[in-house]
Every structure is written in C-alpha cells, then in structure tokens.
Amino acid sequence: MRPFEYIRADDVASAVGLVSSDPKAHYLAGGTTQIDLMLKDGVLEPERLVDITRLPLRGIRRHGDVLHVGALVTMEELAADVTVTEQLPLVREALLGGASTQLRNMATIGGNLLQRTRCRYFRDPTVLSCNKRSPGSGCAAISGAARMHAILGASMHCIAVHASDLCVPLVALDAVAHIQGVGAQRRIPLADLYVLPGDRPDVENVLQHGELLTTIEIPLLPAGTRSGYLKIRDRSSYEFALTSAAVALAIDDGVITHPRVAFGGVGTIPWRSPEAEAVLRGASVNTQTFRAAADAAIHDTFTVTGTAFKVELAKRTLVRILQTLTEAG
Amino acid sequence: MRDSGKRAEGGRSSTVSLTVNGSGHDLTLDNRTTLLDALREHLALTGSKKGCDQGACGACTVLVDGRRVVSCLMLAAQCDGREVTTIEGLSPDGVLHPVQEAFVRHDGLQCGYCTPGQVMSAVALLAEGRAGSDQEIREFMSGNVCRCGAYPNIVAAIREVAACDAAV
Numbered sequence: 001m002r003p004f005e006y007i008r009a010d011d012v013a014s015a016v017g018l019v020s021s022d023p024k025a026h027y028l029a030g031g032t033t034q035i036d037l038m039l040k041d042g043v044l045e046p047e048r049l050v051d052i053t054r055l056p057l058r059g060i061r062r063h064g065d066v067l068h069v070g071a072l073v074t075m076e077e078l079a080a081d082v083t084v085t086e087q088l089p090l091v092r093e094a095l096l097g098g099a100s101t102q103l104r105n106m107a108t109i110g111g112n113l114l115q116r117t118r119c120r121y122f123r124d125p126t127v128l129s130c131n132k133r134s135p136g137s138g139c140a141a142i143s144g145a146a147r148m149h150a151i152l153g154a155s156m157h158c159i160a161v162h163a164s165d166l167c168v169p170l171v172a173l174d175a176v177a178h179i180q181g182v183g184a185q186r187r188i189p190l191a192d193l194y195v196l197p198g199d200r201p202d203v204e205n206v207l208q209h210g211e212l213l214t215t216i217e218i219p220l221l222p223a224g225t226r227s228g229y230l231k232i233r234d235r236s237s238y239e240f241a242l243t244s245a246a247v248a249l250a251i252d253d254g255v256i257t258h259p260r261v262a263f264g265g266v267g268t269i270p271w272r273s274p275e276a277e278a279v280l281r282g283a284s285v286n287t288q289t290f291r292a293a294a295d296a297a298i299h300d301t302f303t304v305t306g307t308a309f310k311v312e313l314a315k316r317t318l319v320r321i322l323q324t325l326t327e328a329g
Numbered sequence: 330m331r332d333s334g335k336r337a338e339g340g341r342s343s344t345v346s347l348t349v350n351g352s353g354h355d356l357t358l359d360n361r362t363t364l365l366d367a368l369r370e371h372l373a374l375t376g377s378k379k380g381c382d383q384g385a386c387g388a389c390t391v392l393v394d395g396r397r398v399v400s401c402l403m404l405a406a407q408c409d410g411r412e413v414t415t416i417e418g419l420s421p422d423g424v425l426h427p428v429q430e431a432f433v434r435h436d437g438l439q440c441g442y443c444t445p446g447q448v449m450s451a452v453a454l455l456a457e458g459r460a461g462s463d464q465e466i467r468e469f470m471s472g473n474v475c476r477c478g479a480y481p482n483i484v485a486a487i488r489e490v491a492a493c494d495a496a497v
Contacts, residue, residue: 005340006360006406028407032384035402039361040383049360051407076396100472101457102450103384105396106403237471 001039005048009055012180012214018050020182020210027052027212029072030107032099033115041123043133057110057214067218071110075166076101078109087220090169090227090246094264097231098165100238110213112166113177113190114205118148118240119160131157132201139201146306148240151314153268154302158201160268162194167270169229169246170218172262178215181208190216194269201268225250225258226328230321232265232313241265243314245321249280256280256289256326261297266314273297276318290322291315343406349374350418358405364398365389367405368415376416376445380474387473390446390453391415397453399472416445419452427493428452431486439477447473451487460491 006028009015019025024047028034037044057070060081067083078084079095099107121127121140129138141149141159150161167190175190193205207213221227227248233239244264250257259280263271276297283289294315301311340360347354349372356371365382368374368391377400380388384402391400392414419426425433428451438444450473454460459469466487467480475483 001361003341004360006343006404008406008409028404031404031407032399032402035363035404036383039363049404051404053407100387101453101459101469102387102390102397102399102472103402106398237468 001042002045002047004038004046006051007048008051012055012057012212015050015052015055016180016182016210016212018048019212020208022048023209024048025050025210029053029111030074032103032107033111037116037123042125043123052212053108062220065220067220069109069216069218071213071215072108075099075104075107075109075112079104083220088169088173088218088227090172090229090248091166091218093229094165094169094231094244094246097229097244109166109216112164113170113193113216114207114213115164116204117160118163120148122160131199132160132197132204135200135202142304144306146304147242148265149304149307150268151266151301151303151307151310152263152271152298153196155197155199157199158197158268159302159304159307160197160201161265162267162269163240163265164270165229165231165241165244165264168244168262168264169227169248170216171270171272172246172248172260173219173221175219176217177213178217179207179211180214181211187217190270191272197268221248222250222258226325227260228321228325230317230324232317243310243317245314245318247318247321247325249322249325251285251326254284256283256285261293261318263297263314263318266298266310275299280322285326287319287323290319293322294318343409345405345409347372347405347408348412350414350421356405360404360406362405363401364391364393364403364405364408364413365400367408368400368413374415374417377449378442378445380443380446385474386443386446387450388443388446390449390473392449392453395453395456397450414449416449419448426452427490428455428486431490432483435482435486435489436479437482437486438475438479443473443475443477447475447483451483451490454487455491455494460487463488466491 026046028049028051057072059070061068129140149159229246231241231244248260259277261273261276276293279293378388380386384399389400
C-alpha cells in the first residue's frame, strides 16, 4: 500500500482540475470500491486522492418528468426518495437489493455507475493474467472458476461482469449522465457511457481521465406503467447477482406496450435488450410471448464451464419477472 | 485554483478533527489510515472489531453523523468534522443500551467478535424503522455476518427492542 496525497476539493472545478492535471490522481467518493482496491487489494495505486464528498452534488430534484440525481447522493438516500418510491419501483428494488445498508449509506450513485468490476482475478494482484489490469496479459477467468462472470459482451479477452444492480434499470430507463471536464460539460446517455471490452478490457467507458460524473437524469415512467427488478443470487441478501432483470411495461387491452428490458449479472456492461423489447411490443400477455422475448434477448453468448448455466437462468429470470408484473392487478 | 484540502508532512498525512462519542480529538494521521484504525490504534477504542477489513462482514460498523457505515472502508481523513459513535458510546455511564441488554437476555452471541458491529447495526436499524418483521430485520441486518450462527437470537433481541419501542 503506497502512500498518497489526500486533498479535499471544495468546488467542482477544482476537483476536475486536480485530477485532470495528474495522471496518478483518482477521485474518492463513497470509497467502498476505491479504498478496497487501494488499501486492501493493492490493485489501484494512485498518488493523489481527491475527495469529492463535500461537493454540492447531493440533491434530488424533479424537473417535469425527469429526476435529476446528484452524483453524491447515496444509494440509501435515492432508495428513500419519495418520487423513486412511488414512480420507479424498479430503481428502488435494484438499490435495496444491492450491498448492505452500511455500504449503501456510503456508496454514491456516481460511484455505483462507475464502479470497477468485482472479478476476483482483477482484484487479486497475484493473478498475473488479467487484460483489464495488465493489457495483453490474458484472462485467468476463462479457465478458472467463473460463476460470477459475464456471458454477454464477453470474449476470450475478458469475461468480467458489470456488477451494478442500479445500472440495469437505469439503462432500461434511458438515463443520461452529466459529465464535467476541464471547462466543458457534456451529456452522455448511460447506454453510450459504457464500452464493450473487445480486445481492450482496460477501457471501461468513454470518459477521459479527470472527467467527473456530476448528475444523472432519470426519466420517470408514465402513469400506469408496471415495473420491477428481479435479482437471482446464491444468498437471499447481500450478494451479487447471478442474473437479474429490470422491466417496465404497460398493458393496454391485453397487449404489452412501452416495454423496457435490461439484464444484470450477465453482461460485461449493463445490458439493455432491444431484441426482447421488440418481441414484447404489441404482443399479447402470455408465457409464450415471455419465452420468445427471453430467447431473443439471450443470444450470441460466450460461456465457459462456470457460466454456462446463466444462459437458461437469465431467460427464466426475464420470464419470471414478466409473469409477476403482468399478473399483478 | 483553490486547493484547500488539509495537508501536512509532504502531503502524506492529514490533520483530522473527529468527535467520537461526544469527545473532540485532533489527530495527525497517515492518509492511509482508515476510520477503524484511527479508532482502534490512535484512540484506543477497540470495541469496533476488524473482521474481514474489506467491508464484507460488518464487525467494524459504527455510526457517522448517525448513519451506520463500515469503518474499514472509510478513510479517517474523510471523517474530518464528523460525529462518530462507536459501541463504547452506547453505554457511556456503564449502563447498557437497551439493544445490548436484549442481546444479553436473548444470548445473541457466542464468541462475541461480531457483537459490537451487530449492536451498532441494530441500533441504526431501529432508528431507520426497519424492524417491522423478522423478515425485515434479517434483510436489513444482512451486512453483519456472525460465523457462530447466533442469528435467531440476534433477531429475537432486535424484535424485542422494537416491540418495546412501539409500546412507548
């Protein structure tokens, strides 16, 4: 564990300047992954930590049909928000289904969206083969135990899963990230923020070093929409997803309208499924429809011995939540 | 560019003001010092336990500004100006907190190593209003692992305090 400089930023511009100007600088927010990877695993070795937790990025504000969430809002705070509770059950369920209360009190929404992978090989510096940590070194997970790994967007180069629950409903809802760079701002749809690993698994998103996620816009669902998040895991609480699905839809005279579908626990990035949505849109409510949507969603998989079960489990996860949402009054 | 972060000794340590169980402390700490290590090694408050030291077990649970956190994944420097409550702060006069009494009454422990974290988490859980049912208690206590398996008695202890609180 190397020594590092600790600086507490007191405005956004200073924070962005401090990190952008120093390739060895990292942001520190909730710290639940950053401190773990630095002090405990020894995987990250920044020379400067810029603490952004006192920046004024903590508000949750509704503008029309869009919720603007400051990047430093904690997972617990967002889950407790009245609008989220009443209108975005899929977001609330994903938040409360992740981590523990202690970690949710610390972890921020911005940190959740930009969290590093939980791949055990990435997190163990004694493992030499990890393309995400050391580009070109190979992937130990391909031939190792890999129950918690990805089957979509994966390849021989990397099968690390994107472990966020929250990102699953957020990509389904077309959430948009506000990004602050040095003297410039941009808005990036969350679906465009993440980069498939390809042969460069070390590149996880389109952000430049020092760019700061400041706000996330979450579009609200129209009245009458049903939504939910189903997470399948090895323990009933405080465990990462083997598979998960976030779904929103409406039913009009027995026909599905406005379907939104995304998967977690299976993708190298949060996995929106336009294929499943296309099958569901305008289709009648029955298990055949649900199964067809699941078959359309889970295709072109890359599996290893440890992850092969996820192909069928992910399909059944979608079918189950579609059944639950369409059976409810 | 403003740069008001606290620095000393070449930037590798920071001065940190903590209020712990109502008492103020000014410490100069290596930046790598976690809140847990500051409490245990610098303030001799060894009630908070180091279990996994990776945020997975909950033995180090304390309250920061009234919210439960795992102190092993928080830098002490981040807590500058914050109020920290540890297990020692629950019974400042030697009189056990109702949650501690209930743990004793229900035998909510075996080896006791996880107990300070369990108790701190339970105190927060009750304040959060999440002790409405055994299922809710189990769900929102899931961040505290007990390798001895005292869970049924821990749930019973919390249920009893919740019932007493509701009766008041």
